[in-house]
Amino acid sequence: MLVIPDILTNAGGVTCSYFEQVQGNSNYYWSSDEVFQKLDSWMTDAFTAVSERAEDDDVSLRDAAYLIAVDRVARACRERGWV
Secondary structure, eight states: OOOOOHHHHTHHHHHHHHHHHHHHHHTOOOOHHHHHHHHHHHHHHHHHHHHHHHHHHTOOHHHHHHHHHHHHHHHHHHHTTOO
């Protein structure tokens, strides 16, 4: 049985909220079709990344999602010169 991590399963709503923020900040608005296309692309990319990481590291999807998140936070901290 495939169990998709909650952080990935629930990310669609947060992603759409981000899209709304981007549209509002740029004073440009996408059609609903554009939003769904972008959402589909982002969520597919996210699932693919988690799935590949799980396979590469021989871990669960949940652990793979966590590893990706920790890597991204660590990279952001390094890029900002915090560590």
